[in-house]
Amino acid sequence: MRAIVVCAACKAQNHRIATHLAKSMTDSGVPTDVFDVSRDDVCELDIELYQAVVFGSSLRLGEHDPRVAWCMRHHQIWLTTIPTAFYSVSQRLRADDAKGLREVEWSDGEFLCQQQFEPSIRACLTSTVSESKLDWLKKPFRRKESYGSQGRWEAGREHECADWKLVESFAISFADLVQRFWDSTRVRSPCLDFFDRDFRRSHYEDFAKYSHD
Numbered sequence: 001m002r003a004i005v006v007c008a009a010c011k012a013q014n015h016r017i018a019t020h021l022a023k024s025m026t027d028s029g030v031p032t033d034v035f036d037v038s039r040d041d042v043c044e045l046d047i048e049l050y051q052a053v054v055f056g057s058s059l060r061l062g063e064h065d066p067r068v069a070w071c072m073r074h075h076q077i078w079l080t081t082i083p084t085a086f087y088s089v090s091q092r093l094r095a096d097d098a099k100g101l102r103e104v105e106w107s108d109g110e111f112l113c114q115q116q117f118e119p120s121i122r123a124c125l126t127s128t129v130s131e132s133k134l135d136w137l138k139k140p141f142r143r144k145e146s147y148g149s150q151g152r153w154e155a156g157r158e159h160e161c162a163d164w165k166l167v168e169s170f171a172i173s174f175a176d177l178v179q180r181f182w183d184s185t186r187v188r189s190p191c192l193d194f195f196d197r198d199f200r201r202s203h204y205e206d207f208a209k210y211s212h213d
Contacts (some may be wrong), residue, residue, distance in 0.1 A: 001182050003032040003052035003175075006045065014058055014089050015103030017167055020085075024171035030178050037067040047075045050063060052178040055119070057111075059104060064088065064111045069073040072115040079117065079180060083176045083181050086112060086119040090126060120177055123170045126163055 005022050009015035015036060024034040028050065035045050048051060055066040057073060072079065090100075090106050104124045112118065 001051045001178070002049070003030050003054065003178060004047070004050045005032060005034045005054045005056060005073055006042075006047070006068065006153075007034065007036055007056035008018070008038050008058055008068050009036050009056070011058070014056075017089060018056055020164070020167055021056070021171045024168050025054075025175040025178075026189065028172050028175035030175040032181075037065065037071070042067045042071050047071070048078050050082075051182065052083045052174075053079060054087070054088045054174060056089065057106060059088045059090045060105055064108075069111070069115050072117045076116065083174070083178045084117075084119045085170070086117075086122040087125050087170060088123075090124065091164065121170070121174055125165065125167060 003025060005025075007014065007018040009018050016032050017036075018036065022034045025032040032054075033050075035042075039069045055068055057068045086108070088104060090104050101124055108122060108124065112122075
């Protein structure tokens with residue numbers, strides 16, 4: 001059993017989120033790789049080698065990465081047979097911004113609906129604001145986005161806006177779901193060939209219904 005995080009990490013911090021997710025899942029008992037579509041050709045990814053998939057995309061100006069969308073559509077049949085997850089990363093989202101969170105959730109929902117992809121779980125994550133890595137034109141805007149009218153920005157300080165506890169919780173929750181799914185599969189059919197797609201699709205549908213009840 002092996003999982004993969006397929007992400008569009010155009011910025012270094014987004015890549016750190018993906019690798020942190022993969023490490024947390026691995027530590028939770030689900031060995032996990034990372035494939036960054038912004039660095040490697042997504043057409044070369046053989047996603048059917050994996051028994052669980054996490055998709056991650058940056059959200060910029062209300063748009064998700066088209067390479068992640070392509071991967072979802074291209075492997076649509078396979079993805080209906082295994083546990084899946086989705087997360088978006090927004091630099092403008094603050095942990096205490098309820099309105100912003102609803103807008104991101106709506107945007108994510110529209111994106112997933114367009115791809116006809118329904119993940120087992122999903123999450124909206126924030127990125128990190130690092131003042132030392134911002135150019136002088138972006139600093140005033142990023143400070144306003146990150147703190148709004150509350151708090152005070154201290155020049156030269158690294159301001160963490162990523163909710164690492166949420167990242168960790170998301171990874172652990174999905175790893176637990178993956179393990180429960182494959183454990184239930186073994187119980188239902190101990191001699192199962194894990195690449196028996198028809199059986200796995202039927203079992204995953206039953207498992208998903210049970211998990212949501």
